[in-house]
Amino acid sequence: MLAFGAPILRGRAALRGLLAAALGLIVLVWPGITVGVAVALFAIYCFADAITRLVSLFQEDRSTAQRVVMILVGLLDVAAGIVAVAYPGITAQALVVVIGIWAILLGAAELAGAWSGVAGAGWLTLGGVISIAAGVVLIAWPGIGAFSLSIIFGAYLLAYGVTLLVSAAFPSRATAGAEVEAATR
DSSP states (O other), X not given: OOOSSSOOOHHHHHHHHHHHHHHHHHHHHSHHHHHHHHHHHHHHHHHHHHHHHHHHTTOTTOOHHHHXXXXXXXXXXHHHHHHHHHOHHHHHHHHHHHHXXXXXXXXXXXXXXXXXXXXXXXXXXXXXXXXXXXXXXXXXXXXXXXXXXXXXXXXXXXXXXXXXXXXXXXXXXXXXXXXXXXXXX
């Protein structure tokens, strides 16, 4: 059995599908601003992480080695945040590769989940294949341009969201019975 954890419950699959489909539609409607927003969020995350590390640096239970590592990682966070703000084009290309890797890993997890016999296994398989294909495209052509990237990523999220929604709407008999049994305990 190839499973990464407990099977996805129908409600969770439906919520994830709804969020993915909604985000996919947003990305397709406003493709020009999507990459810029992602880069800005990445920069904000880097600065917030650096501040968090600085604050936790002064906790008493930290060794000297831990403090040195925290300082180095904090400096790396600040540097990455500055690069993201100063050179958003380079950051966007790197972000494309990260999103591609994420899509491939997500697709592999969905395929493993489908092979373990969860609800809507056929739809999860389709979602996994779509994820892996989108990830490969994004990694193969990281410089495809912001507009093209947004269209590919938006279409992927929309298709993936729909496969999750359909898989939640049409569970296998075994999974539906297990969910009813778990809900009545």
